[in-house]
Amino acid sequence: MGTYEDFVARTDGTCGKDKDIIVTFKYDKKNEAIERILEKAKIEKSISHIIFELTFGDTSFRLYGSGKAIFRDMSSKEKLQAILTELLS
Amino acid sequence: MLDPYKIRLDFPILKRKVNGHPLVYFDNAATSQKPKQVIEAVKDFYENHNANVHRAVHTLSQEASELYEKAHEEVAQFINAKGIEETVFVRGTTEAINLVAYSWGFRNLGKQDEVIISLMEHHSNIVPWEIMSKIKGFKIRYAEVKEDGTLNYESFESLVTSRTKLVCVSHVSNITGVVNDIQRISKSTHQNGALLIVDAAQSVPHMPVDVRKLDVDFLAFSGHKMLAPTGIGVLYGKRALLEDMEPFQGGGDMIKEVDYSPRTKRCSIRWNSLPWKFEAGTPHISGGVGLMEAVRYLKQLGMKNVAAHEEMLTKYAMQHMKDCGEKVEIYGPKDASAKCGIIPFGVAGLSSHDVALFLDNYGIMIRSGFHCAQPLHQLLKLNSSARASFYIYNTKEEVDRFIEVLKEIEQF
Numbered sequence: 001m002g003t004y005e006d007f008v009a010r011t012d013g014t015c016g017k018d019k020d021i022i023v024t025f026k027y028d029k030k031n032e033a034i035e036r037i038l039e040k041a042k043i044e045k046s047i048s049h050i051i052f053e054l055t056f057g058d059t060s061f062r063l064y065g066s067g068k069a070i071f072r073d074m075s076s077k078e079k080l081q082a083i084l085t086e087l088l089s
Numbered sequence: 090m091l092d093p094y095k096i097r098l099d100f101p102i103l104k105r106k107v108n109g110h111p112l113v114y115f116d117n118a119a120t121s122q123k124p125k126q127v128i129e130a131v132k133d134f135y136e137n138h139n140a141n142v143h144r145a146v147h148t149l150s151q152e153a154s155e156l157y158e159k160a161h162e163e164v165a166q167f168i169n170a171k172g173i174e175e176t177v178f179v180r181g182t183t184e185a186i187n188l189v190a191y192s193w194g195f196r197n198l199g200k201q202d203e204v205i206i207s208l209m210e211h212h213s214n215i216v217p218w219e220i221m222s223k224i225k226g227f228k229i230r231y232a233e234v235k236e237d238g239t240l241n242y243e244s245f246e247s248l249v250t251s252r253t254k255l256v257c258v259s260h261v262s263n264i265t266g267v268v269n270d271i272q273r274i275s276k277s278t279h280q281n282g283a284l285l286i287v288d289a290a291q292s293v294p295h296m297p298v299d300v301r302k303l304d305v306d307f308l309a310f311s312g313h314k315m316l317a318p319t320g321i322g323v324l325y326g327k328r329a330l331l332e333d334m335e336p337f338q339g340g341g342d343m344i345k346e347v348d349y350s351p352r353t354k355r356c357s358i359r360w361n362s363l364p365w366k367f368e369a370g371t372p373h374i375s376g377g378v379g380l381m382e383a384v385r386y387l388k389q390l391g392m393k394n395v396a397a398h399e400e401m402l403t404k405y406a407m408q409h410m411k412d413c414g415e416k417v418e419i420y421g422p423k424d425a426s427a428k429c430g431i432i433p434f435g436v437a438g439l440s441s442h443d444v445a446l447f448l449d450n451y452g453i454m455i456r457s458g459f460h461c462a463q464p465l466h467q468l469l470k471l472n473s474s475a476r477a478s479f480y481i482y483n484t485k486e487e488v489d490r491f492i493e494v495l496k497e498i499e500q501f
Contacts, residue, residue, distance in 0.1 A: 014473075015457075016457070016459050016472055018442075018472050018473065020442055050450060051450060062446070064446050064447070064449070068446055068449070070446055
Protein backbone atom coordinates (compact mmCIF):
# COMPACT_ATOMS: atom_id res chain seq x y z
CA MET A 1 0.00 0.00 0.00
CA GLY A 2 2.99 2.32 0.22
CA THR A 3 2.82 3.08 -3.50
CA TYR A 4 -0.09 5.51 -3.37
CA GLU A 5 1.52 7.62 -0.65
CA ASP A 6 4.84 7.50 -2.48
CA PHE A 7 3.45 9.14 -5.60
CA VAL A 8 0.35 11.15 -4.73
CA ALA A 9 0.76 14.63 -3.22
CA ARG A 10 -2.93 15.50 -2.98
CA THR A 11 -6.40 14.74 -4.27
CA ASP A 12 -9.10 17.38 -4.62
CA GLY A 13 -12.78 17.02 -5.42
CA THR A 14 -13.70 19.48 -8.16
CA CYS A 15 -16.13 22.33 -7.76
CA GLY A 16 -19.14 22.00 -10.05
CA LYS A 17 -21.99 19.64 -10.80
CA ASP A 18 -19.67 16.92 -12.14
CA LYS A 19 -18.03 15.03 -9.30
CA ASP A 20 -14.51 14.61 -10.62
CA ILE A 21 -11.34 14.21 -8.61
CA ILE A 22 -8.05 15.86 -9.51
CA VAL A 23 -4.89 14.04 -8.51
CA THR A 24 -1.61 15.90 -8.18
CA PHE A 25 1.48 13.71 -8.15
CA LYS A 26 4.52 14.57 -6.07
CA TYR A 27 6.74 16.88 -8.12
CA ASP A 28 9.88 14.76 -7.87
CA LYS A 29 7.94 11.56 -8.64
CA LYS A 30 5.62 12.81 -11.37
CA ASN A 31 7.60 11.48 -14.33
CA GLU A 32 7.86 8.03 -12.77
CA ALA A 33 4.15 8.08 -11.93
CA ILE A 34 3.28 8.99 -15.53
CA GLU A 35 5.52 6.25 -16.88
CA ARG A 36 3.95 3.62 -14.61
CA ILE A 37 0.42 4.69 -15.46
CA LEU A 38 1.09 4.67 -19.20
CA GLU A 39 2.42 1.12 -18.93
CA LYS A 40 -0.85 -0.14 -17.47
CA ALA A 41 -3.65 2.06 -18.80
CA LYS A 42 -4.90 2.06 -22.37
CA ILE A 43 -4.16 5.22 -24.36
CA GLU A 44 -7.29 6.34 -26.24
CA LYS A 45 -5.68 9.51 -27.60
CA SER A 46 -2.94 11.99 -26.80
CA ILE A 47 -1.59 15.39 -27.70
CA SER A 48 2.17 15.61 -28.28
CA HIS A 49 2.63 12.82 -25.70
CA ILE A 50 1.94 15.26 -22.87
CA ILE A 51 -1.83 14.97 -22.49
CA PHE A 52 -3.41 11.53 -22.50
CA GLU A 53 -6.98 10.28 -22.60
CA LEU A 54 -6.78 6.90 -20.84
CA THR A 55 -8.95 4.02 -19.72
CA PHE A 56 -8.24 1.47 -17.05
CA GLY A 57 -10.95 -1.14 -16.69
CA ASP A 58 -14.19 0.84 -16.61
CA THR A 59 -12.47 4.00 -15.41
CA SER A 60 -11.66 6.82 -17.83
CA PHE A 61 -9.32 9.62 -16.95
CA ARG A 62 -6.93 12.19 -18.35
CA LEU A 63 -3.27 12.44 -17.48
CA TYR A 64 -1.21 15.59 -17.94
CA GLY A 65 2.54 15.97 -18.35
CA SER A 66 2.37 18.61 -15.63
CA GLY A 67 1.86 15.75 -13.16
CA LYS A 68 -1.89 15.95 -12.70
CA ALA A 69 -4.75 13.64 -13.58
CA ILE A 70 -8.51 14.09 -13.59
CA PHE A 71 -10.71 11.09 -12.80
CA ARG A 72 -14.31 11.52 -13.90
CA ASP A 73 -17.42 10.60 -11.93
CA MET A 74 -15.40 8.97 -9.19
CA SER A 75 -17.79 7.67 -6.54
CA SER A 76 -15.32 7.78 -3.67
CA LYS A 77 -11.74 8.59 -2.80
CA GLU A 78 -11.33 4.99 -1.57
CA LYS A 79 -12.14 3.68 -5.06
CA LEU A 80 -9.69 6.18 -6.55
CA GLN A 81 -7.01 5.12 -4.11
CA ALA A 82 -7.48 1.47 -5.07
CA ILE A 83 -7.23 2.28 -8.80
CA LEU A 84 -4.15 4.45 -8.35
CA THR A 85 -2.48 1.86 -6.17
CA GLU A 86 -2.94 -0.67 -8.94
CA LEU A 87 -1.76 1.74 -11.64
CA LEU A 88 1.30 2.87 -9.71
CA SER A 89 2.47 -0.49 -8.36
CA MET B 90 -3.54 53.68 -22.30
CA LEU B 91 -1.30 51.90 -19.84
CA ASP B 92 1.80 49.96 -20.83
CA PRO B 93 1.48 46.35 -19.60
CA TYR B 94 5.07 45.57 -20.54
CA LYS B 95 6.36 48.31 -18.25
CA ILE B 96 3.94 47.23 -15.53
CA ARG B 97 5.10 43.59 -15.77
CA LEU B 98 8.56 44.63 -14.62
CA ASP B 99 7.02 45.42 -11.23
CA PHE B 100 5.64 41.89 -10.77
CA PRO B 101 8.38 39.41 -9.81
CA ILE B 102 6.12 36.35 -10.13
CA LEU B 103 5.49 37.01 -13.82
CA LYS B 104 9.11 36.10 -14.55
CA ARG B 105 8.63 32.49 -13.48
CA LYS B 106 7.83 29.49 -15.63
CA VAL B 107 5.14 26.93 -14.95
CA ASN B 108 5.43 23.44 -16.42
CA GLY B 109 8.26 24.67 -18.60
CA HIS B 110 6.29 27.58 -20.09
CA PRO B 111 6.23 31.30 -19.25
CA LEU B 112 3.48 31.97 -16.72
CA VAL B 113 0.27 33.41 -18.14
CA TYR B 114 -1.90 34.44 -15.24
CA PHE B 115 -5.57 34.72 -16.25
CA ASP B 116 -7.12 34.01 -12.84
CA ASN B 117 -7.27 37.61 -11.72
CA ALA B 118 -10.92 37.48 -10.70
CA ALA B 119 -9.84 35.03 -7.99
CA THR B 120 -6.82 37.03 -6.84
CA SER B 121 -4.32 39.38 -8.41
CA GLN B 122 -0.54 39.17 -8.40
CA LYS B 123 1.43 41.65 -6.27
CA PRO B 124 3.86 44.33 -7.48
CA LYS B 125 7.23 44.77 -5.80
CA GLN B 126 6.03 48.12 -4.42
CA VAL B 127 3.39 46.31 -2.32
CA ILE B 128 5.77 43.51 -1.34
CA GLU B 129 8.40 46.08 -0.32
CA ALA B 130 5.89 48.15 1.65
CA VAL B 131 4.89 45.09 3.70
CA LYS B 132 8.56 44.13 4.14
CA ASP B 133 9.46 47.69 5.16
CA PHE B 134 6.66 47.71 7.71
CA TYR B 135 7.95 44.57 9.41
CA GLU B 136 11.60 45.60 9.14
CA ASN B 137 11.20 49.17 10.35
CA HIS B 138 7.83 50.04 11.89
CA ASN B 139 6.23 46.89 13.30
CA ALA B 140 4.24 47.45 16.49
CA ASN B 141 0.63 47.24 17.54
CA VAL B 142 -1.55 50.21 16.61
CA HIS B 143 -3.29 52.75 18.87
CA ARG B 144 -2.98 53.35 22.61
CA ALA B 145 0.77 52.74 23.03
CA VAL B 146 2.91 55.86 23.43
CA HIS B 147 6.17 54.50 22.07
CA THR B 148 7.63 55.57 18.74
CA LEU B 149 7.05 52.35 16.79
CA SER B 150 3.40 52.22 17.77
CA GLN B 151 2.97 55.85 16.70
CA GLU B 152 4.53 55.04 13.33
CA ALA B 153 2.43 51.90 12.86
CA SER B 154 -0.74 53.80 13.84
CA GLU B 155 0.04 56.62 11.42
CA LEU B 156 0.61 54.17 8.56
CA TYR B 157 -2.54 52.22 9.34
CA GLU B 158 -4.68 55.38 9.58
CA LYS B 159 -3.11 56.76 6.42
CA ALA B 160 -4.12 53.51 4.69
CA HIS B 161 -7.74 54.23 5.62
CA GLU B 162 -7.40 57.76 4.20
CA GLU B 163 -5.98 56.49 0.90
CA VAL B 164 -8.81 53.97 0.53
CA ALA B 165 -11.46 56.57 1.44
CA GLN B 166 -10.13 58.91 -1.25
CA PHE B 167 -9.89 56.08 -3.77
CA ILE B 168 -13.63 55.34 -3.59
CA ASN B 169 -14.60 58.95 -2.81
CA ALA B 170 -15.92 58.21 0.68
CA LYS B 171 -16.38 61.23 2.92
CA GLY B 172 -13.60 60.14 5.27
CA ILE B 173 -11.97 57.31 7.16
CA GLU B 174 -15.08 57.02 9.34
CA GLU B 175 -16.75 55.39 6.35
CA THR B 176 -14.02 52.87 5.55
CA VAL B 177 -13.84 49.88 7.87
CA PHE B 178 -10.97 47.46 7.31
CA VAL B 179 -12.02 43.82 7.39
CA ARG B 180 -10.59 40.52 6.11
CA GLY B 181 -12.29 40.81 2.74
CA THR B 182 -15.59 41.13 0.93
CA THR B 183 -17.06 38.10 2.70
CA GLU B 184 -16.37 39.50 6.16
CA ALA B 185 -17.66 42.92 5.11
CA ILE B 186 -21.02 41.47 4.06
CA ASN B 187 -21.21 39.32 7.19
CA LEU B 188 -20.53 42.45 9.24
CA VAL B 189 -23.56 44.14 7.71
CA ALA B 190 -25.68 40.99 8.08
CA TYR B 191 -24.90 40.61 11.78
CA SER B 192 -24.56 44.25 12.85
CA TRP B 193 -27.29 45.84 10.76
CA GLY B 194 -29.43 42.88 9.65
CA PHE B 195 -29.74 41.27 13.06
CA ARG B 196 -31.24 44.45 14.58
CA ASN B 197 -33.16 45.83 11.63
CA LEU B 198 -34.73 42.88 9.84
CA GLY B 199 -37.86 41.12 11.04
CA LYS B 200 -40.58 38.71 9.98
CA GLN B 201 -42.49 41.28 7.92
CA ASP B 202 -39.44 42.35 5.95
CA GLU B 203 -38.02 41.30 2.61
CA VAL B 204 -34.47 41.22 1.30
CA ILE B 205 -33.89 41.21 -2.46
CA ILE B 206 -30.85 39.38 -3.78
CA SER B 207 -29.84 39.05 -7.42
CA LEU B 208 -29.33 35.51 -8.69
CA MET B 209 -25.95 36.45 -10.11
CA GLU B 210 -24.44 36.89 -6.65
CA HIS B 211 -21.33 35.23 -5.32
CA HIS B 212 -22.15 32.93 -2.40
CA SER B 213 -20.74 35.58 -0.05
CA ASN B 214 -23.71 37.83 -0.85
CA ILE B 215 -26.23 34.99 -0.54
CA VAL B 216 -25.21 32.77 2.36
CA PRO B 217 -24.95 35.44 5.12
CA TRP B 218 -28.50 36.56 4.28
CA GLU B 219 -29.86 33.00 4.17
CA ILE B 220 -28.28 32.40 7.61
CA MET B 221 -29.73 35.64 8.99
CA SER B 222 -33.12 34.87 7.44
CA LYS B 223 -33.25 31.62 9.42
CA ILE B 224 -32.52 33.57 12.63
CA LYS B 225 -34.80 36.57 12.04
CA GLY B 226 -37.49 35.11 9.80
CA PHE B 227 -37.45 37.71 7.02
CA LYS B 228 -38.24 36.69 3.47
CA ILE B 229 -35.60 36.55 0.74
CA ARG B 230 -36.72 37.22 -2.82
CA TYR B 231 -34.31 36.47 -5.65
CA ALA B 232 -34.15 38.83 -8.63
CA GLU B 233 -34.02 37.10 -12.00
CA VAL B 234 -31.15 37.10 -14.44
CA LYS B 235 -31.72 36.91 -18.20
CA GLU B 236 -30.39 34.09 -20.37
CA ASP B 237 -27.40 36.20 -21.39
CA GLY B 238 -26.43 36.66 -17.74
CA THR B 239 -27.59 40.28 -17.43
CA LEU B 240 -29.90 41.40 -14.65
CA ASN B 241 -33.58 41.57 -15.48
CA TYR B 242 -34.14 45.13 -14.26
CA GLU B 243 -37.90 45.11 -14.82
CA SER B 244 -38.28 41.95 -12.78
CA PHE B 245 -35.93 43.31 -10.14
CA GLU B 246 -37.81 46.60 -9.86
CA SER B 247 -41.13 44.81 -9.54
CA LEU B 248 -39.78 42.97 -6.48
CA VAL B 249 -38.80 46.14 -4.63
CA THR B 250 -41.76 47.25 -2.50
CA SER B 251 -42.44 48.95 0.81
CA ARG B 252 -41.71 45.60 2.48
CA THR B 253 -38.17 45.61 1.07
CA LYS B 254 -35.58 46.58 3.65
CA LEU B 255 -32.40 45.65 1.83
CA VAL B 256 -31.20 45.00 -1.71
CA CYS B 257 -28.03 42.91 -2.23
CA VAL B 258 -26.35 43.07 -5.60
CA SER B 259 -22.90 42.79 -7.12
CA HIS B 260 -21.44 45.66 -9.13
CA VAL B 261 -19.76 43.21 -11.51
CA SER B 262 -20.62 39.51 -11.81
CA ASN B 263 -17.65 37.29 -10.96
CA ILE B 264 -18.88 34.79 -13.57
CA THR B 265 -19.94 36.78 -16.60
CA GLY B 266 -18.19 40.08 -15.92
CA VAL B 267 -21.56 41.83 -16.46
CA VAL B 268 -21.53 45.36 -15.03
CA ASN B 269 -24.76 46.18 -13.23
CA ASP B 270 -26.29 49.64 -13.36
CA ILE B 271 -25.89 50.45 -9.68
CA GLN B 272 -27.24 53.99 -10.02
CA ARG B 273 -30.50 52.63 -11.44
CA ILE B 274 -30.72 49.96 -8.73
CA SER B 275 -29.90 52.53 -6.04
CA LYS B 276 -32.66 54.82 -7.26
CA SER B 277 -35.41 52.20 -7.13
CA THR B 278 -34.08 50.84 -3.82
CA HIS B 279 -34.09 54.23 -2.11
CA GLN B 280 -37.46 55.25 -3.60
CA ASN B 281 -38.89 52.37 -1.59
CA GLY B 282 -37.02 53.29 1.58
CA ALA B 283 -34.70 50.28 1.45
CA LEU B 284 -30.92 50.12 1.77
CA LEU B 285 -28.46 48.88 -0.85
CA ILE B 286 -25.38 46.74 -0.25
CA VAL B 287 -23.05 46.26 -3.21
CA ASP B 288 -20.47 43.50 -3.60
CA ALA B 289 -17.75 45.43 -5.40
CA ALA B 290 -15.07 42.73 -5.26
CA GLN B 291 -14.92 42.65 -9.07
CA SER B 292 -15.36 46.36 -9.74
CA VAL B 293 -13.15 48.38 -7.37
CA PRO B 294 -9.95 46.69 -8.67
CA HIS B 295 -10.91 47.24 -12.31
CA MET B 296 -12.78 50.52 -12.84
CA PRO B 297 -13.37 53.92 -11.24
CA VAL B 298 -15.82 53.48 -8.35
CA ASP B 299 -17.34 56.53 -6.66
CA VAL B 300 -19.53 55.53 -3.73
CA ARG B 301 -21.23 58.95 -3.61
CA LYS B 302 -22.03 58.98 -7.31
CA LEU B 303 -23.39 55.43 -7.09
CA ASP B 304 -25.28 56.39 -3.90
CA VAL B 305 -24.76 53.04 -2.21
CA ASP B 306 -25.34 52.47 1.50
CA PHE B 307 -22.74 49.73 1.90
CA LEU B 308 -20.04 48.58 -0.49
CA ALA B 309 -17.61 45.71 0.08
CA PHE B 310 -14.36 44.79 -1.62
CA SER B 311 -11.18 42.77 -1.10
CA GLY B 312 -7.59 43.98 -1.17
CA HIS B 313 -6.12 40.80 -2.61
CA LYS B 314 -7.98 41.23 -5.91
CA MET B 315 -6.41 44.69 -6.35
CA LEU B 316 -2.68 44.02 -5.83
CA ALA B 317 -2.78 44.05 -2.00
CA PRO B 318 -2.07 41.14 0.35
CA THR B 319 -4.71 38.58 1.28
CA GLY B 320 -6.66 39.05 4.50
CA ILE B 321 -7.40 42.75 4.10
CA GLY B 322 -10.57 44.23 2.65
CA VAL B 323 -12.93 47.13 3.08
CA LEU B 324 -16.49 47.80 4.09
CA TYR B 325 -17.68 51.22 3.00
CA GLY B 326 -20.78 52.39 4.84
CA LYS B 327 -22.56 55.72 5.00
CA ARG B 328 -21.46 57.35 8.23
CA ALA B 329 -24.94 57.76 9.71
CA LEU B 330 -25.67 54.07 9.18
CA LEU B 331 -22.40 52.94 10.70
CA GLU B 332 -22.94 55.30 13.67
CA ASP B 333 -26.33 53.70 14.33
CA MET B 334 -25.09 50.13 14.05
CA GLU B 335 -23.89 47.99 16.93
CA PRO B 336 -20.39 46.47 16.63
CA PHE B 337 -19.85 43.22 14.78
CA GLN B 338 -17.26 41.81 17.18
CA GLY B 339 -16.23 42.85 20.67
CA GLY B 340 -12.71 43.17 22.01
CA GLY B 341 -9.80 45.53 22.18
CA ASP B 342 -9.58 48.79 20.24
CA MET B 343 -13.28 48.90 19.38
CA ILE B 344 -14.19 50.41 22.77
CA LYS B 345 -13.60 53.78 24.43
CA GLU B 346 -14.04 52.37 27.89
CA VAL B 347 -15.14 49.28 29.78
CA ASP B 348 -16.20 50.57 33.17
CA TYR B 349 -16.81 48.03 35.93
CA SER B 350 -19.41 49.04 38.48
CA PRO B 351 -19.01 47.43 41.92
CA ARG B 352 -22.65 48.35 42.57
CA THR B 353 -24.17 46.49 39.60
CA LYS B 354 -21.24 44.10 39.23
CA ARG B 355 -21.37 44.68 35.49
CA CYS B 356 -19.28 46.54 32.92
CA SER B 357 -20.72 49.46 31.02
CA ILE B 358 -19.15 49.91 27.63
CA ARG B 359 -18.74 52.88 25.31
CA TRP B 360 -17.84 52.14 21.72
CA ASN B 361 -14.85 53.68 20.00
CA SER B 362 -15.37 56.16 17.18
CA LEU B 363 -15.63 55.07 13.54
CA PRO B 364 -14.15 53.12 11.86
CA TRP B 365 -12.42 51.54 14.90
CA LYS B 366 -15.78 50.55 16.44
CA PHE B 367 -15.90 47.80 13.81
CA GLU B 368 -12.24 46.77 13.98
CA ALA B 369 -12.02 44.66 17.13
CA GLY B 370 -8.69 43.25 18.21
CA THR B 371 -5.32 43.77 16.58
CA PRO B 372 -6.04 44.46 12.92
CA HIS B 373 -4.12 43.26 9.86
CA ILE B 374 -1.76 46.23 10.03
CA SER B 375 0.74 45.10 7.40
CA GLY B 376 -2.21 44.19 5.15
CA GLY B 377 -3.49 47.74 5.53
CA VAL B 378 -0.06 49.11 4.63
CA GLY B 379 0.04 46.81 1.59
CA LEU B 380 -3.44 47.92 0.57
CA MET B 381 -2.37 51.58 0.80
CA GLU B 382 0.53 50.90 -1.55
CA ALA B 383 -1.74 48.96 -3.91
CA VAL B 384 -4.19 51.86 -4.02
CA ARG B 385 -1.35 54.29 -4.74
CA TYR B 386 -0.14 52.04 -7.55
CA LEU B 387 -3.59 51.86 -9.15
CA LYS B 388 -4.17 55.60 -8.70
CA GLN B 389 -0.93 56.30 -10.50
CA LEU B 390 -2.05 54.14 -13.44
CA GLY B 391 -5.50 55.73 -13.44
CA MET B 392 -8.59 53.56 -13.05
CA LYS B 393 -9.98 54.71 -16.41
CA ASN B 394 -6.81 53.39 -18.04
CA VAL B 395 -7.10 50.12 -16.12
CA ALA B 396 -10.69 49.69 -17.34
CA ALA B 397 -9.76 50.58 -20.94
CA HIS B 398 -6.88 48.09 -20.99
CA GLU B 399 -9.07 45.25 -19.71
CA GLU B 400 -11.83 46.10 -22.17
CA MET B 401 -9.32 46.02 -25.01
CA LEU B 402 -8.03 42.59 -23.92
CA THR B 403 -11.55 41.24 -23.41
CA LYS B 404 -12.62 42.37 -26.90
CA TYR B 405 -9.46 40.94 -28.43
CA ALA B 406 -9.81 37.59 -26.66
CA MET B 407 -13.53 37.23 -27.40
CA GLN B 408 -12.98 38.05 -31.04
CA HIS B 409 -10.26 35.38 -31.37
CA MET B 410 -12.06 32.79 -29.27
CA LYS B 411 -14.71 32.77 -31.99
CA ASP B 412 -12.04 31.37 -34.32
CA CYS B 413 -11.18 28.49 -32.00
CA GLY B 414 -13.77 26.16 -33.47
CA GLU B 415 -17.37 25.18 -32.93
CA LYS B 416 -16.72 23.45 -29.64
CA VAL B 417 -15.65 26.64 -27.87
CA GLU B 418 -18.56 28.62 -26.46
CA ILE B 419 -18.44 31.94 -24.63
CA TYR B 420 -21.12 32.24 -21.97
CA GLY B 421 -22.89 35.45 -21.02
CA PRO B 422 -23.04 38.68 -23.04
CA LYS B 423 -21.12 38.77 -26.29
CA ASP B 424 -20.54 42.52 -26.09
CA ALA B 425 -17.18 43.10 -24.37
CA SER B 426 -18.00 46.72 -23.56
CA ALA B 427 -20.83 45.52 -21.28
CA LYS B 428 -18.35 43.42 -19.34
CA CYS B 429 -15.41 43.87 -17.05
CA GLY B 430 -12.36 41.75 -17.97
CA ILE B 431 -13.97 38.36 -17.37
CA ILE B 432 -14.71 35.70 -20.00
CA PRO B 433 -16.60 32.56 -18.96
CA PHE B 434 -16.46 29.77 -21.52
CA GLY B 435 -16.70 26.06 -22.16
CA VAL B 436 -15.42 23.49 -24.62
CA ALA B 437 -18.01 20.93 -25.71
CA GLY B 438 -17.19 17.42 -24.52
CA LEU B 439 -14.78 18.62 -21.86
CA SER B 440 -15.41 19.63 -18.27
CA SER B 441 -14.19 23.06 -17.19
CA HIS B 442 -11.55 21.31 -15.06
CA ASP B 443 -10.24 19.45 -18.10
CA VAL B 444 -9.91 22.77 -19.91
CA ALA B 445 -8.13 24.34 -16.92
CA LEU B 446 -5.72 21.40 -16.63
CA PHE B 447 -4.99 21.52 -20.36
CA LEU B 448 -4.12 25.20 -20.11
CA ASP B 449 -2.16 24.67 -16.88
CA ASN B 450 -0.02 22.18 -18.74
CA TYR B 451 1.07 25.11 -20.93
CA GLY B 452 1.60 27.51 -18.03
CA ILE B 453 -1.75 29.27 -18.45
CA MET B 454 -3.71 29.72 -15.21
CA ILE B 455 -7.48 30.01 -15.47
CA ARG B 456 -10.31 29.11 -13.07
CA SER B 457 -12.81 26.26 -13.38
CA GLY B 458 -15.92 25.20 -11.48
CA PHE B 459 -18.79 27.16 -10.01
CA HIS B 460 -16.60 30.10 -8.87
CA CYS B 461 -18.77 30.32 -5.71
CA ALA B 462 -21.81 31.25 -7.80
CA GLN B 463 -23.79 28.02 -8.10
CA PRO B 464 -27.24 29.62 -8.52
CA LEU B 465 -26.14 31.54 -11.62
CA HIS B 466 -24.68 28.36 -13.13
CA GLN B 467 -27.97 26.56 -12.47
CA LEU B 468 -29.86 29.41 -14.09
CA LEU B 469 -27.60 29.39 -17.14
CA LYS B 470 -27.88 25.56 -17.22
CA LEU B 471 -24.14 25.05 -16.82
CA ASN B 472 -22.51 22.20 -14.88
CA SER B 473 -19.55 24.49 -14.36
CA SER B 474 -17.55 27.01 -16.37
CA ALA B 475 -14.00 27.87 -17.29
CA ARG B 476 -13.11 31.51 -16.66
CA ALA B 477 -10.33 33.69 -18.00
CA SER B 478 -9.95 37.05 -16.27
CA PHE B 479 -7.52 39.85 -17.05
CA TYR B 480 -5.65 42.58 -15.23
CA ILE B 481 -3.18 45.38 -15.77
CA TYR B 482 -0.16 43.16 -16.53
CA ASN B 483 -1.80 40.93 -19.15
CA THR B 484 -0.90 41.38 -22.80
CA LYS B 485 -2.25 40.61 -26.26
CA GLU B 486 0.64 38.15 -26.71
CA GLU B 487 -0.59 36.22 -23.68
CA VAL B 488 -4.09 36.14 -25.17
CA ASP B 489 -2.54 34.79 -28.40
CA ARG B 490 -0.91 31.94 -26.46
CA PHE B 491 -4.21 31.22 -24.72
CA ILE B 492 -6.00 31.10 -28.09
CA GLU B 493 -3.31 28.84 -29.56
CA VAL B 494 -3.75 26.29 -26.74
CA LEU B 495 -7.53 26.63 -26.85
CA LYS B 496 -7.43 25.66 -30.55
CA GLU B 497 -5.38 22.60 -29.61
CA ILE B 498 -7.89 21.69 -26.89
CA GLU B 499 -10.75 22.07 -29.34
CA GLN B 500 -9.10 19.47 -31.57
CA PHE B 501 -8.65 16.95 -28.73
